[in-house]
Amino acid sequence: MPAVTVQQPLSLPVVHVDEVTPAHYRGVARVVEAIKTFEGEGFPVRRPFPGVERAAVDPFILLDQMGEVQYAPGEARGAPDHPHRGFETVTYMIDGEFVHRDSTGGGGVIANGDTQWMTAGAGIVHSEMPPERLVRSGGLFHGVQLWVNLPAATKWARPRYQDIAARSVALLRSKDGGALVRVIAGDLAGHAGPGMTYTPITYAHATLLPGARLDVPWRADFNALVYALGGSGSVGADAIPLRSGQLAILGAGDALRVEGAVGQDSRTPTFDVLLLGGRPIGEPVVQYGPFVMNTREEIVQAIADYQAGRMGRIPATHAGAGPR
Numbered sequence: 538m539p540a541v542t543v544q545q546p547l548s549l550p551v552v553h554v555d556e557v558t559p560a561h562y563r564g565v566a567r568v569v570e571a572i573k574t575f576e577g578e579g580f581p582v583r584r585p586f587p588g589v590e591r592a593a594v595d596p597f598i599l600l601d602q603m604g605e606v607q608y609a610p611g612e613a614r615g616a617p618d619h620p621h622r623g624f625e626t627v628t629y630m631i632d633g634e635f636v637h638r639d640s641t642g643g644g645g646v647i648a649n650g651d652t653q654w655m656t657a658g659a660g661i662v663h664s665e666m667p668p669e670r671l672v673r674s675g676g677l678f679h680g681v682q683l684w685v686n687l688p689a690a691t692k693w694a695r696p697r698y699q700d701i702a703a704r705s706v707a708l709l710r711s712k713d714g715g716a717l718v719r720v721i722a723g724d725l726a727g728h729a730g731p732g733m734t735y736t737p738i739t740y741a742h743a744t745l746l747p748g749a750r751l752d753v754p755w756r757a758d759f760n761a762l763v764y765a766l767g768g769s770g771s772v773g774a775d776a777i778p779l780r781s782g783q784l785a786i787l788g789a790g791d792a793l794r795v796e797g798a799v800g801q802d803s804r805t806p807t808f809d810v811l812l813l814g815g816r817p818i819g820e821p822v823v824q825y826g827p828f829v830m831n832t833r834e835e836i837v838q839a840i841a842d843y844q845a846g847r848m849g850r851i852p853a854t855h856a857g858a859g860p861r
């Protein structure tokens with residue numbers, strides 16, 4: 538699992554929980570198993586949210602662990618042109634590549650450790666495809682797509698695309714030096730990641746060596762979720778076990794604790810987790826596929842707008858398609 542790795546982790550800033558004023562570590566309210574399904578043209582995803590009531594994960598709408606999969610030649614799949622409205626997608630590639638194109642003219646290659654931010658807002662059409670090269674030769678593919686809801690006031694924001702290079706994430710380490718934390722979005726203990734969503738969130742990827750402990754302060758007004766991408770360990774004040782493909786929903790408090798199990802299997806030598814939280818929006822959510830709105834009428838309108846081409850289309854840029 539490469540994402541961003543560090544040669545000398547001990548040189549990184551330390552994230553820790555202040556011991557002067559005793560912190561209240563959040564406990565685990567429940568653990569949910571991700572379902573395995575397919576997305577787009579048929580790439581495998583693990584999806585933990587269907588088993589959770591929306592309020593517990595608000596402002597997040599969807600969390601997809603894409604892969605991890607080793608494609609054989611000709612096997613790689615993506616998601617061709619499709620619309621979105623009413624939220625933001627955050628795509629974080631851990632291994633492999635996705636080529637993104639959208640109707641605002643935005644686009645680029647998202648590779649190992651990069652993050653791509655797309656504010657669908659009022660409406661966008663985009664495609665997320667493996668590069669030709671990966672289709673031809675096969676290869677490893679592993680990433681995460683997160684959908685962050687927009688409150689009614691910003692659902693109609695202008696669509697926007699941001700490319701965030703792997704090297705721009707904020708890197709931190711645990712006090713014991715055994716955990717590396719990459720802050721992808723929002724803020725963790727005063728260290729800001731490069732991505733800023735309309736809805737305040739904190740989004741980090743931590744890699745814990747066997748036996749390592751990671752303590753981080755966590756905003757009390759945010760909810761808190763820990764999703765295990767790989768390996769095993771424990772979470773929360775009561776050290777509840779968590780393994781690959783499971784999501785922990787935490788209760789109230791102002792700090793999080795995650796520990797790597799001492800014995801990891803040889804395929805996944807580290808415990809890799811996503812730390813996720815945000816300020817709940819608290820508005821009604823009506824979702825229909827790629828549209829996330831507040832009312833049913835707005836969904837009907839979104840479908841009509843898409844069908845009438847009002848969310849735009851992806852301009853043709855391949856050679857021979859005309860003047861550039």
Ligand code: FE
Pocket residue numbers: 616619621626663665
């Ligand atoms: Fe999409």
